[in-house]
Amino acid sequence: MTLKVHNTLTRDKEEFIPRDPPKVGMYVCGITPYDETHLGHGRAYVTFDVIRRYLEYSGYEVNYVQNITDVDDKIIAKSNANRVTSNAIAEKYTQSYFEVMDKLNVKRASVYPKATEHIDEMVSWIVGLLDRGYAYVLEDGVYFEVDKFADYGKLSGKRKEEQEAGARIEVKGAKKNPLDFALWKKAKAGEPSWPSPWGEGRPGWHIECSVMSTKYLGEQFDIHGGGLDLEFPHHENETAQTEAFTGKVPWVKYWIHNGFVNVNKQKLSKSLGNFFTLKDVFEKFDPMVVRLFLLSTHYRSPINYSDVELAAAREAYGRIVKFVEDIDFLITHPPAPSLPAGRQGLKKRGGEEEGEVNVIEREDIDEELAPYRDKFMAAMDDDFNTAGAVAAIFDMIKFCRKTLDDGEAEKECLKLMKESVVGLCEVLGLKIENRKLKIENRRVEGLIVEREAARKNKDFKRSDEIREQLAEQGIEIEDTRYGTKWKAQA
RNA sequence: GGCGCAGUAGCCAAGUGGUAAGGCGGCUGUCUGCAAAACAGCUAUACGGCAGUUCGACUCUGCCCUGCGCCUCCA
Numbered sequence: 001m002t003l004k005v006h007n008t009l010t011r012d013k014e015e016f017i018p019r020d021p022p023k024v025g026m027y028v029c030g031i032t033p034y035d036e037t038h039l040g041h042g043r044a045y046v047t048f049d050v051i052r053r054y055l056e057y058s059g060y061e062v063n064y065v066q067n068i069t070d071v072d073d074k075i076i077a078k079s080n081a082n083r084v085t086s087n088a089i090a091e092k093y094t095q096s097y098f099e100v101m102d103k104l105n106v107k108r109a110s111v112y113p114k115a116t117e118h119i120d121e122m123v124s125w126i127v128g129l130l131d132r133g134y135a136y137v138l139e140d141g142v143y144f145e146v147d148k149f150a151d152y153g154k155l156s157g158k159r160k161e162e163q164e165a166g167a168r169i170e171v172k173g174a175k176k177n178p179l180d181f182a183l184w185k186k187a188k189a190g191e192p193s194w195p196s197p198w199g200e201g202r203p204g205w206h207i208e209c210s211v212m213s214t215k216y217l218g219e220q221f222d223i224h225g226g227g228l229d230l231e232f233p234h235h236e237n238e239t240a241q242t243e244a245f246t247g248k249v250p251w252v253k254y255w256i257h258n259g260f261v262n263v264n265k266q267k268l269s270k271s272l273g274n275f276f277t278l279k280d281v282f283e284k285f286d287p288m289v290v291r292l293f294l295l296s297t298h299y300r301s302p303i304n305y306s307d308v309e310l311a312a313a314r315e316a317y318g319r320i321v322k323f324v325e326d327i328d329f330l331i332t333h334p335p336a337p338s339l340p341a342g343r344q345g346l347k348k349r350g351g352e353e354e355g356e357v358n359v360i361e362r363e364d365i366d367e368e369l370a371p372y373r374d375k376f377m378a379a380m381d382d383d384f385n386t387a388g389a390v391a392a393i394f395d396m397i398k399f400c401r402k403t404l405d406d407g408e409a410e411k412e413c414l415k416l417m418k419e420s421v422v423g424l425c426e427v428l429g430l431k432i433e434n435r436k437l438k439i440e441n442r443r444v445e446g447l448i449v450e451r452e453a454a455r456k457n458k459d460f461k462r463s464d465e466i467r468e469q470l471a472e473q474g475i476e477i478e479d480t481r482y483g484t485k486w487k488a489q490a
Numbered sequence: 491g492g493c494g495c496a497g498u499a500g501c502c503a504a505g506u507g508g509u510a511a512g513g514c515g516g517c518u519g520u521c522u523g524c525a526a527a528a529c530a531g532c533u534a535u536a537c538g539g540c541a542g543u544u545c546g547a548c549u550c551u552g553c554c555c556u557g558c559g560c561c562u563c564c565a
Contacts, residue, residue: 011494029565044565074563153493156560162492163561179561205563227565232493234564258565259495265558268565296503296513301496302558309502312514319513322528375511379504387504391512401529 003058003381006300008231008255009155013383018222019253022060025221026052027213027252029230030066030112033093034074036277037100039290039305040261040268044227046291047258047299047384049106049429051225054380057427065216066109067209068094070116071202076191086192087116100278103287105429111216115208119194122203122211125245126183126196134244135183138174142184142198146177149240155255156232181237183207206237214242214251224252228300231257259302268305276305288431289314295386295428316394320425323397325434327418330404331411360403362412368403369420372396376424386428393424444475448484451477 003016018024028048031041048064055062070090079086098108115122126142129135134148146152146160153159160179182204187193193200213221219242226235235255242251260267268275281290284307293313297303372392379388400417403409409417425432447466454463467477478485 031565032563038565040565042565047565072563156493158493158561225565228495229560229564232560233562260559260565262558267559270564292513293502298504301503304502306502309514312502315515316513326528379511382505385504387513388511391504394512398530405530 004383005254005256006383007253008257009250009252011157014254016254018060019220024055024060024062024223025065025217026055026062026223026225027065027067027209027217027221028109028224029209029226029234030068031094031097032069032072032074033090033097034072034078035093035270036279037093037097038268038275038277039281040227040275041097042100042104042278042281042290043261043294043299043303044258045101045106046104046294046429048225048256049104050295050299050386051223051256051384052107053427053429054384062110063217064109065111065113065213067212068112068114069205069208070094070114071192072205080190096279100282103282104278104291105288105431107429113212113216115203115212116192118208118212118215119203121215122207123184123194123196125207125211125241126203128245129183129241132244134241136176137198139186140174141182141186141201141204143175143180144183144237144241144244146179146181146240149244151243151249152179152240153236155239156236158232158236179233181206181233183241206234206241209234209238210242210245214246219246219248220251221253223254223256225256225258228257228259231255258299262302262304263306265304281310285310285314286317289317291428291430292317292390295390295430298383298385298387300383317430320393320397320421320430321432321435323401324418324422324432327400327414328434330409331414331418360407360409360413362410362416365403365409365413365416368399369396369416372399373420373424376427380427389424389428393421396421396424444470448477452484 004013005016006013026048028045031037052062052064068090071086075086075089079089082089126135129144130137130142133145135142135144137143160177163179183206184196184198184201185204186199186201191202193202213224224235224238239251243249262268263274263276266272266274278290285293289310290313293310294303296313296316372395375395376389376392379385379392382388400421403417422432447470451463451466454460454466470477
């Protein structure tokens with residue numbers, strides 16, 4: 001089986017062959033931290049997290065770079081409005097971003113380079129582009145000259161001649177072509193700025209991604225991702241300036257873009273006021289439910305937010321969790337040892353002749369589980385079809401339940417079923433936690449708190465009782481100067 | 491105006507040139523003193539419309555209708 005990836009550059013599904021296997025260099029456009037992280041961000045970063053996880057699962061070593069645009073008009077506007085430094089704004093929302101992503105179980109990137117920490121490199125790129133004749137200086141900054149780059153438009157499929165007729169292009173006089181974009185913006189009063197050959201100022205939006213991606217991944221690399229809305233002009237501009245600067249083509253081998261989150265069929269957006277912050281959504285739904293909801297649609301299709309669909313995802317997620325809980329229960333509650341030695345399992349439910357039990361062994365199950373794993377892989381190999389992959393997980397669960405209904409499973413066999421389901425979920429970044437064990441933990445924690453209180457009151461009788469009580473349940477406690485630790489005896 | 495995406499059961503959503511994965515919901519059953527929960531079974535003669543290609547299309551082509559996105563900051 002081979003992995004196929006839809007490449008925006010070729011508008012086709014292609015076999016994925018990294019430049020230098022098993023290494024994969026992957027760059028994803030990160031956030032501009034000026035406000036709370038919303039569901040749209042969630043979709044984007046869950047998408048690339050799944051891609052990253054699947055590549056790793058497939059044996060690749062992924063170097064995942066995600067930038068943080070910590071200097072920008074909106075950050076500056078907010079800092080001025082709130083009378084704090086733009087750095088404070090950026091810090092605050094970056095922190096918030098990580099909190100929320102952790103909840104969604106998005107693995108951390110290998111590195112999160114910040115724009116403000118790479119200003120020198122950006123300046124030298126701009127100098128280089130000027131030297132090479134791809135840029136020019138105006139009153140208010142330095143601009144990239146789109147007409148000097150013959151391939152302009154190759155990513156987005158937009159021809160610059162055709163854009164000029166459009167109504168939505170700004171009609172600024174000074175630029176040679178309306179599509180020319182700022183590499184460097186000269187500072188206005190009250191803006192953060194850095195020195196440059198063109199005076200104090202700050203970099204334009206696109207240059208940071210070119211500079212930072214190539215710095216950490218090399219002048220050419222495998223995957224560049226981001227939301228569909230970044231395809232043009234952001235990614236187009238990045239491509240133009242990078243290939244102009246390095247002279248190496250193609251800069252990026254595979255371009256991957258995720259679709260939007262819609263509400264009432266419209267794109268989530270600030271201007272429409274129809275966006276949900278992830279923190280808001282988590283008030284109503286568990287982050288893993290949100291993740292499953294996101295995974296239930298192919299990453300390139302639009303996905304419509306609705307409480308009804310989130311609730312459906314919650315039910316579905318609950319069924320996966322319930323399955324794992326049921327298996328855990330069977331593992332910890334083996335049936336009466338009236339069965340032949342070494343054989344533990346379930347009593348057959350339907351009434352067949354007594355004494356005749358259909359014992360299911362680990363090897364058999366391993367073999368029978370294979371088709372579901374294959375279905376999962378086939379779906380993921382087909383441009384990361386997470387919807388198909390999720391279906392495979394449900395198929396696997398259904399098969400396991402049916403098998404358990406038909407006969408007795410060895411403990412090893414039960415473990416294998418659990419590992420198989422949980423393992424596939426893990427590839428999708430879906431954490432499956434046994435809620436009952438969690439409650440159990442909470443109960444233990446509660447007793448420990450009670451015991452600590454008793455000790456404080458020198459009620460050692462009660463505290464010893466609790467220690468005894470826990471010990472009977474196989475829980476050992478250890479008092480340390482940092483507090484009481486506990487562990488279950490193996 | 492240019493470029494592009496989508497239209498599959500009550501809802502969401504995969505998918506294949508040879509007659510439709512999965513989830514939610516609904517219905518029925520198992521379990522239960524009853525219920526709830528849970529689990530199980532069933533639940534699209536049909537894939538926006540009209541033509542065409544083909545032995546055969548939901549899947550390919552053309553046109554049309556509807557919705558959406560990018561071309562301005564945006565995941």
